[in-house]
Structures are given as structure tokens and as C-alpha cells.
Amino acid sequence: MLNRRDLFVLGAAAGIALSPVAYAQSSFPDRPIRIVVPYASGSGTDNTARHFSQRVAMATGWTVIVDNKPGGNAFIGINDVLRSPADGYTLLYTGGSTHGVNSALFKKLPYDPLRDFVPVAPALFSPMVLLASPSLNVKTAAELVDLIRKNPGKYSAATGSPFQQLAVNLLRQQGKLDFQDVQYKGSGQSMTDLLGGHVDFTMVDGAAAMPQVHGGKLKALAVTSKRRVAAFPSTPTMAEAGLPDIQLNGWAGLFAKTGTPEPVLGKIREVFNAYFQSAEYKQFLDANAGFYEDLSPAQMMDFIRSEIARAQSTFQRAGIEPQ
Structure with missing residues (x-):
């Protein structure tokens, strides 16, 4: 006998509504x-x-x-x-x-x-995805962190949302890093300036990162999830990249x-x-x-x-x- 989840999946696959009898317990x-x-x-x-x-x-x-x-x-x-x-x-x-x-x-x-x-x-x-400006010419998250540590206060992080602010501040605090913040009204503008070399790196949600990463314009250096995600199969987690194990x-x-x-x-x-x-x-x-x-x-x-x-x-x- 099919349970309700089976009925749901069959109904969705066929693109049709299930019988109202299945939901007759109340109005x-x-x-x-x-x-x-x-x-x-x-x-x-x-x-x-x-x-x-x-x-x-x-x-x-x-x-x-x-x-x-x-x-x-x-x-x-x-x-x-x-x-x-x-x-x-x-x-x-x-x-x-x-x-x-x-x-x-x-x-x-x-x-x-x-x-x-x-x-x-x-x-x-x-997950949030760590991205660096192409002008920095870094290939890994460890290289980016090493660059920031050797040049305290020189580099800047773009943030276009409160959640991005949270991500970069966790990176700053757990990594004991010194960098500047540049705030934008949205992630779109921050990504444009990142590509243009006006800011040095950012941490942005995976969906916003995908077009630039899959288009070859930016390299995903690390993700903040516990495990790797299907959209970025070759991108290590923060822990795998040797960074503070930020799970966000x-x-x-x-x-x-x-x-x-x-x-x-x-x-x-x-x-x-x-x-x-x-x-x-x-x-x-x-x-x-x-x-x-x-x-x-x-x-x-x-x-x-x-x-x-x-x-x-x-x-x-x-x-x-x-x-």
C-alpha cells in the first residue's frame, strides 16, 4: 500500500493533483x-x-x-x-x-x-563561499589567509548583507586576521567590485557565487558547510582548507x-x-x-x-x- 509520501511523489511526477479524498480529514x-x-x-x-x-x-x-x-x-x-x-x-x-x-x-x-x-x-x-579577487592571484584559501596575515590592515572584505557581515567577522575572529570591511547594499554590487579588483575577497552564499565560479571568473576557495556540496564538488570545506572550522x-x-x-x-x-x-x-x-x-x-x-x-x-x- 502506498503511504502519503508515495502518493505525493507520484502526484508531483505526473504533474497532477492528488484526489481530495487523501486530505479529507478536515476542510x-x-x-x-x-x-x-x-x-x-x-x-x-x-x-x-x-x-x-x-x-x-x-x-x-x-x-x-x-x-x-x-x-x-x-x-x-x-x-x-x-x-x-x-x-x-x-x-x-x-x-x-x-x-x-x-x-x-x-x-x-x-x-x-x-x-x-x-x-x-x-x-x-x-554554505557561504570564500572568494578572492582575481587580482590577488591566490589559488587556495590558505594562500589568501597567508597574504592577509603578512599584510595586516591592507586587504578588504566586501559584504552585501548582514549574513555576509557575520561570515567575514567569524573569519576575522577565528582566524585572528586584520582586514578592512567594505559594505554594500547587496551582494550583486559587492561581486561586481570583487571582479573589478576594488575589494579583495568576500564570503557569499552559494547561489550567488555559482554564476561567477561556474563561468570561470572566480575560484571558490572554501565552503562553510560541514561537508562539501554538490554545486562545488572540488571546493574544500573550511576545515579541509586548513582554516578555522567555521560552520555557517x-x-x-x-x-x-x-x-x-x-x-x-x-x-x-x-x-x-x-x-x-x-x-x-x-x-x-x-x-x-x-x-x-x-x-x-x-x-x-x-x-x-x-x-x-x-x-x-x-x-x-x-x-x-x-x-
């Missing part, structure tokens, strides 16, 4: 489910949300809509979810910046990442507003987790420098607490005061 959902992405259309977070929401809709017959609400450090999208009823029809897709780094950068957030939201399911993890992954997951009924949460979790654990989704993540880890809601909450604590201690040691 949920009887209208569209909206997934709020607090970032612009075309971003990596947005692309992933559109991918899995479409596959879930195809397999279940549910109507799932991705609604981009960018701006204000993601506060606009988050507040949109908080103003919506806690009924499971409005979900939030976000990750390491809003539910980790922001707690270290702002004295007072207009939301509480631990109290205002409950985890539905983690969707992806992606960008991540994103689905959240519901606190107070959402548990039966509704259970149904949403079952359906989305079935796709997140499918072979098709693994292929998607492999092609986009990501990977999946099966975390329970309790494990996800513990993970978020640890992300917040690490960001706060890292920025405090770096002398970066919350705004």
Missing part, C-alpha cells in the same frame, strides 16, 4: 494559502519559494501563492504576516537574516523571532504565526516536508548550491536560538553596536 485548506517572502521577486529566497510552492500545489491540488513584500530589512513582509489571522492561510518564508542576524543588529525589533512565529519546516541550507550556513524555512491551530500546522508540515524530502527537491538543491536537513520544530527552535546567540556574540566582539 483545510478551503481557500488559497499565501506564502509571504519579505524579499524582492527574483531573489534566491523568492526563486526557491516559487519552486516548492508550485510543486506542492501540483501534487495536492491546493492553491499556493507566493507574495513578495520586500523592504525595511524584511520588516514589511514580517508585519504583513503578523497582521494576518493565525489560521495557516498566511505563512512566512524567511531565514538567517530575520531569525538570526537581525537580533544582533537592532536594539528593538518590531517582531520576536522566537515568540511570534512557529516553525513549519526548514526548506534549505546553503545560510538557511530559510517556512513559519506560521504563533497561535495557528496544531491540526492545521500538522497538515501543512506533512505536505511540505514530503516534498522537501523528495528526490526531485534534492536535485533542485544540488543545482542551487543547497542541501536539506530534516529538523523537527523543536530542533528548529533550538537552531534559531543558537543562530541568534552566535550573531550577538560575534558582532559584540567586533564592536558592532545594534542600531
Whole structure:
């Protein structure tokens, strides 16, 4: 007898909706489910949300809509979810910046990442990738670190997001390195200046690194995941490269507003987790420098607490005061 995950995979592969009988335990959902992405259309977070929401809709017959609400450090999208009823029809897709780094950068957030939201399911993890300007002519991460150590204060790191700030500050602190920071409004501009030799190195998420690395314009020197990733099979981990064993992954997951009924949460979790654990989704993540880890809601909450604590201690040691 096929279990529900088998039915899900068969339905997704055929591109058809499953029979409504499979979801007859309750009337949920009887209208569209909206997934709020607090970032612009075309971003990596947005692309992933559109991918899995479409596959879930195809397999279940549910109507799932991705609604981009960018701006204000993601506060606009988050507040949109908080103003919506806690009924499971409005979900939030976000990750390491809003539910980790922001707690270290702002004295007072207009939301509480631990109290205002409950985890539905983690969707992806992606390592940060260490990249150096071609003008430095370094071939390994060890060569880059050696260059920085021999010339304290001379070289500069580009950061285009709070998560990149966290990554380069962990490298600075754990590697006992002295370099400058150059901040940009986004990773795109920082990558342009890296290619142009205006900054010397950066640490950026895998999806943003892929076009330049696979196009031969930049060399990936190391990844911050525990293991190598399929998108960069020849790139060593930080530990393999002889650097401080920095394990830092960008991540994103689905959240519901606190107070959402548990039966509704259970149904949403079952359906989305079935796709997140499918072979098709693994292929998607492999092609986009990501990977999946099966975390329970309790494990996800513990993970978020640890992300917040690490960001706060890292920025405090770096002398970066919350705004």
C-alpha cells in the first residue's frame, strides 16, 4: 500500500493533483494559502519559494501563492504576516537574516523571532563561499589567509548583507586576521567590485557565487558547510582548507504565526516536508548550491536560538553596536 509520501511523489511526477479524498480529514485548506517572502521577486529566497510552492500545489491540488513584500530589512513582509489571522492561510518564508542576524543588529525589533512565529519546516541550507579577487592571484584559501596575515590592515572584505557581515567577522575572529570591511547594499554590487579588483575577497552564499565560479571568473576557495556540496564538488570545506572550522550556513524555512491551530500546522508540515524530502527537491538543491536537513520544530527552535546567540556574540566582539 502506498503511504502519503508515495502518493505525493507520484502526484508531483505526473504533474497532477492528488484526489481530495487523501486530505479529507478536515476542510483545510478551503481557500488559497499565501506564502509571504519579505524579499524582492527574483531573489534566491523568492526563486526557491516559487519552486516548492508550485510543486506542492501540483501534487495536492491546493492553491499556493507566493507574495513578495520586500523592504525595511524584511520588516514589511514580517508585519504583513503578523497582521494576518493565525489560521495557516498566511505563512512566512524567511531565514538567517530575520531569525538570526537581525537580533544582533537592532536594539528593538518590531517582531520576536522566537515568540511570534512557529516553525513549519526548514526548506534549505546553503554554505557561504570564500572568494578572492582575481587580482590577488591566490589559488587556495590558505594562500589568501597567508597574504592577509603578512599584510595586516591592507586587504578588504566586501559584504552585501548582514549574513555576509557575520561570515567575514567569524573569519576575522577565528582566524585572528586584520582586514578592512567594505559594505554594500547587496551582494550583486559587492561581486561586481570583487571582479573589478576594488575589494579583495568576500564570503557569499552559494547561489550567488555559482554564476561567477561556474563561468570561470572566480575560484571558490572554501565552503562553510560541514561537508562539501554538490554545486562545488572540488571546493574544500573550511576545515579541509586548513582554516578555522567555521560552520555557517545560510538557511530559510517556512513559519506560521504563533497561535495557528496544531491540526492545521500538522497538515501543512506533512505536505511540505514530503516534498522537501523528495528526490526531485534534492536535485533542485544540488543545482542551487543547497542541501536539506530534516529538523523537527523543536530542533528548529533550538537552531534559531543558537543562530541568534552566535550573531550577538560575534558582532559584540567586533564592536558592532545594534542600531
